[in-house]
Amino acid sequence: MKDYGHIMIWTLPFALFGLIETIRRIREPVFRIILIGWLATPIATAFVEVGISRTMSIVFTMAILTAIGFDKFIAWIENPINRLNYWIEDKSPSRLKIISSSVVLLSGVIVSILVSKTIDKVTIFFFAFILALQISGLLNPIAKRIKDFSFLKHWNVCQTQISWSVFIVLFSVNMFMFVDALRNGPTWYKTYGLGGMQYGAFQVFEPIQEYAMQHPETRVLFSPAWTNGTDVIVRFFLDDDSPILFHSILGYIDNKLQIDNNTLFIMTKEEYNIAIQSEKLTDFQIENTIPCPDGTTCFYFVRLRYSDIADELFAQEKALRQQLQESTIKINGEDVKIRHTYLEADDQNLSIQLIFDNDPYTFVKTYEANPFVIELTFPTPRIINGFSIIIGSVEVSITMTAYSAPGANPVSYQFEGQGYFESPELSFDFPEPIMVQMLHIEQLDIYAGEPNKNHIWEITFR
Structure with missing residues (x-):
């Protein structure tokens, strides 16, 4: 829902009070479980990018913390004298308490300065201030003064009044969101296609x-x-x-x-x-x-x-696609000239690099050609003993034609193999080490004609 967020901002004070209460009662198993669950929620997005489905896990723990804080708030409304007596029974400030609370408050100020968003600054400082106040013991003299207020002696709010008030507020908020979604939801976002609302049905x-x-x-x-x-x-x-x-x-x-x-x-x-x-x-x-x-x-x-x-126009485009594309790529940090079959990609140069990026999860595919042709020209000759290629679950014929120098007599080898979903990588050794400066590779999908989408995930030499 646009501009709503996962958690309503006005519930933040209750969540903070709930977190403080949870930390204060951390020796109790139930509160330890709640705190551990809250601290564990960032794990879902720690190793991948942030997404709505991965951040939803924090809603459950925040709802629990908010409920704890709201329960404390209701207890104050119902009988503030009892809550003040609890503070009065607490020990008065001591030197150790003052030092500890000062450290907590100073840490909160430093962290709030380091963060960029205003709401984060306010939240962190508020949390540190309340926690420091709780630790310091200063609530004892404050509670004694508040208890002397005359209106508290006549305070009388029954549970029925509180229950109905809470119900009316929560019901009103939910009805407002419901009506807002029905009335304005279709125009919250103006992207109605695949990358947006996917409007249709x-x-x-x-x-x-x-x-x-x-x-x-x-x-x-x-x-x-x-x-x-x-x-x-x-x-x-x-x-x-x-x-x-x-x-x-x-x-x-x-x-x-x-x-x-x-x-x-x-x-x-x-x-x-x-x-x-x-x-x-x-x-x-x-x-x-x-x-x-x-x-x-x-x-x-x-x-x-x-x-x-x-x-x-179709004939011109087909003629262009039949020409080998030329560029320069990096293989193990070295500039290598490459000529290759036309790819199904907007940027031919960037896409062909994916075959040699040492990432088995990136791939390229031909636009229509079968076989997939790749021709590499290294800056200097080198010895190659074999190669590995990730092709997916297809049966292929791979022809390797090596030249020790441009224009030299070629040495050609042909290999066949079947890739599988569980093991899409094929590995081959040459009969003997070969000296290579220019290498011509053809990967043919044996049981496919043309047009065909030939895929290669990775090629590595050894």
């Missing part, structure tokens, strides 16, 4: 079904790019024999596919903006639109066709 499926019934001869292609788990949503809203197909217009921009007069595309706003800028498409006819909650258009029902120059 019945708002888009009902018009699609109605359109398909009215135009049975039309091939309806609905974009799956607006939400996660589109196949699950489809099974919920549409019948298994529904004529609606799921294709993105982006696939028709990247590759020449069939578009006839009976083809209707239902695309997102982002896809529509890309489509109208493409020189491959023309004659856009918008038959319907579905608005977003903020009034902008979320989905377009569009008929279109390929332009007269589309075939020429």
Whole structure:
């Protein structure tokens, strides 16, 4: 919920009082468990980046601390004389208590200065101040003076009044949040696509079904790019024999596919903006639109066709992809010239580096080529005994052609292997050590043709 946070800011004082009470009673097992649970909550995000699902664990412990603090507050409201008597029974200030409380307060001041956010500064200082006051023993003389106030002698608040007051306040807050979510939730965030609210569901499926019934001869292609788990949503809203197909217009921009007069595309706003800028498409006819909650258009029902120059543009792009891409990468800190197959990536230079980054979890894939060709030219000759390659769960044929120097006679070896999900790495040794300055590598997916997405996670030499 926008601007709400995981924990309401006005409950922070109760949480702080609850934390102080928990620390004060740390010798009791129940309070030790609560404190350990609270201290353990950052572990969920300690080794990975912060995410809402990983930070939710702190809500449970903070709710417990808030309840403890709120219970202490209610006890004060119900009978302040008893609470003051408890403080009066405590020992008066001593030299050791004053020194200890001063250390706590000074530590809190230093930490509050070091943090950047104002709310953190106030919270840390408030916590240190209350804790120092509790340790110092100064509450004894303060309680004696407060107890002499005349209005406390006539204080009378029953539990029924307190219970109803708490219920009304909490109920009102929850109802306010509920109404706010229903009324303003759809416009809290204006990103309605895959990276945001993923707005759609019945708002888009009902018009699609109605359109398909009215135009049975039309091939309806609905974009799956607006939400996660589109196949699950489809099974919920549409019948298994529904004529609606799921294709993105982006696939028709990247590759020449069939578009006839009976083809209707239902695309997102982002896809529509890309489509109208493409020189491959023309004659856009918008038959319907579905608005977003903020009034902008979320989905377009569009008929279109390929332009007269589309075939020429596709041919030019294919010719470009068939050329080996050239760049310079780092392998073990050394600059190495590389030529490689065109990749499915926005930045060819940065992506090809992933094969040699010593990270088995990063990978690259070809745009359509099979085999995957990589050609390395090292600054100086070196001896290579073998190599390892992470390929995933496919069966491949790998051809290594080595040149001791550019233009020298090649030495070629061919290896075959099957990668598995549990063990995707293959390792091969050359029959004998070879001197290499230029190395030509071809990785062929044996049971796939072309186009095909060939993947490589990592290549290491030894």
